[in-house]
Amino acid sequence: MTISIKKARVVAHKLKWKLSGQFVRNMGWLGGAELVNRVFRLATTVTLARLLSSYDYGLIAIILITHDFAATFSSAIDAKIIQASDKDLKVLCNTAYWMNWILFVAVFIIQCIAAFPLAWFYNDNNLILPICFIALGYLLLPVGSVQSSLIRRENRLNIIALINVLQGISLNVATVILAFLGFGIWSVILPFGLATPIWLLISLMNHPWRPKVPFTLYRWEEIAGYSTNVIIVEFLNKLRANLDYLIVGKFLGFQDLGLYYFAFNAGLGISMNVLNVIVSSLFPHLCAVRNNLNQLKLRYLSSLKTIALVVIPLVLLQSSLAPFYVPIIFGQKWVPAIPILILICLSAITRPFGEAAKLLLLAVDRSRVALAWNLIFTLVFALSLIVAVQWGVLGVAAAVLITHIILLPLFTLWTSKYIFDKNLPMKPLL
Structure with missing residues (x-):
């Protein structure tokens, strides 16, 4: 009996390693890419911090926020291709190709049109x-x-890592050169013309x-039905990620927005890169076993442990060192941003766990549940920011920390119980 138990434990250990190994490898590829990009981005951040004013930072924040909102639509159809069954893949890919043309031409037009009311809203052409x-x-x-979606579906995230590295190096080198040449905010904007051709x-x-x-557009309803909830969820994520910028910019002005935007990027930049690595790696990892509840649970819980081991020490280390590295690296003019930076950085501890819970819901076709949660979270977050802005940018940063530290762990725990403890029937792919 003892020998059988030992054998069972060995088999279980091997199975666990097999299940988690690919996720860790994918995180390794993407994490390595982000590490390379972080080195180049650090040089870019230092250069911009010393050459641009807080007003320039405020302008850049609104420009990139607008682009960030529009980019929400880029992942919707991608998610359906990753999640689709093998027998449906050929048909859905052909339809997705033409749907992408309709979608992205519309997004281009909408973003250009949106530039004019934004200029009026912030009184800056x-x-x-x-x-x-x-x-x-x-x-x-x-x-x-479609090709990019299929590469992710096949878990060949080393290709995605290569794209990220080449894009990151090209954009950061171009930004530094243009900044030294005196291009101002255009030193950040013009390099975007390099990113998409490299990816393509x-x-x-x-x-x-x-x-x-x-x-x-055969079976477009199937893609649209799945993607609509994904788009709304991602839009709400982007809204929460940028709502503080919008409120600070409107009520406190571009000078304070520039200070806040610097603190956010200098403090949360590394952690958000880690979060992006986890999101890119985890979704195909979970979708691959979505029909097997036991394997899904094993992969999901193992992924949470990996996230905790990576994110928590990183965030605590960065937060504790902020008073030392900000004046040395970025200059004395950004010292007032240090308390803001620390508060925002600490909010990153729970963000990856909330994202993992959302991806679990999407993997098992519970996108409506993810949508309901995001609506509630966004509403609470918006209300807290509107109240907190009365205490300036530091109050806004405190509101960001409090809402994320309290609400995201509750959502993560509830999602695990909802999916695994109640043994919900999986919607089969086959």
Whole structure:
């Protein structure tokens, strides 16, 4: 009996390693890419911090926020291709290709139109041209979106890591050069013209899929039905991620927004990169076993442990060192941003766990549940920011920390019980 128990434990250990190994490898590829990018981004951040004013930072914040909102739509159809069954994949890819053309042309037009009311809202016409320029990249996305989705579906995230590295190096080097040449905010905007062509070229080179049928929207309802909830969830995520910027910019002005934006990027930049690595790695990892509740639970819980081991020490270390590295690296003019930086940085501890819980719901077709949670969280978050802005940017940063530290752990615990403890029936792919 003892021998059998030992054998069972060995088998279980091997199975656990097999299940988690791919997730860890994918995190390794993407994490390595982010590490390389972080080195180059650090040089860029230091350069911009010393050459640009807080007003410039405020302008850049609104421009990139607008682009960030529009980019919400880029992952919706991608998620359905990753989650689809093998027997449906061919049909859905052809339809997704043409849906992407409709989607991204519309996003390009909407972002350009949105530039004008934003300029009116913030009373600054310097926003219009940069927002329209960045939107040009959407016109290339339909050509390679399906290939990129299939690469993620096949868990070949080393290709995604390569794209991230080449994009990061190109953008950061170009930004530093343009900043020293005196291009101001355009030193950040112009390099965006390099990002999409790099992504497109590598995606086309690394996947043979090409559209084989003329224009078709066959079974578009299936893609749209799944993607709509994903889009809304991602939009709410982006809204929460940028709501503090919008409120600070409107009620406190671009000077305070620039200070807050610097603190957010200098403090949360590394942690958000880690979060992006986890999200990119985890979703295909969970979808691959979504029909087997036991394996899904094993992968999910193992992933949470990996997240905790990576994120918590990193965030605590960065927060504790902020008073030392900010004046040395970025300059004395950013010292007032240190308390803001620390509060925002600490809010990163629970963010990856909330994202993991959301991805678990999406993997098992519970996107409506994810949507309901995001609506509640966004409402509470917005109300807290509106109240907190009366105490300035430090009050806003405190509200960000409190809402994330309290609400995201509750959501993570509830999701685990909802999916695993109640043994909900999985919606089969086959």
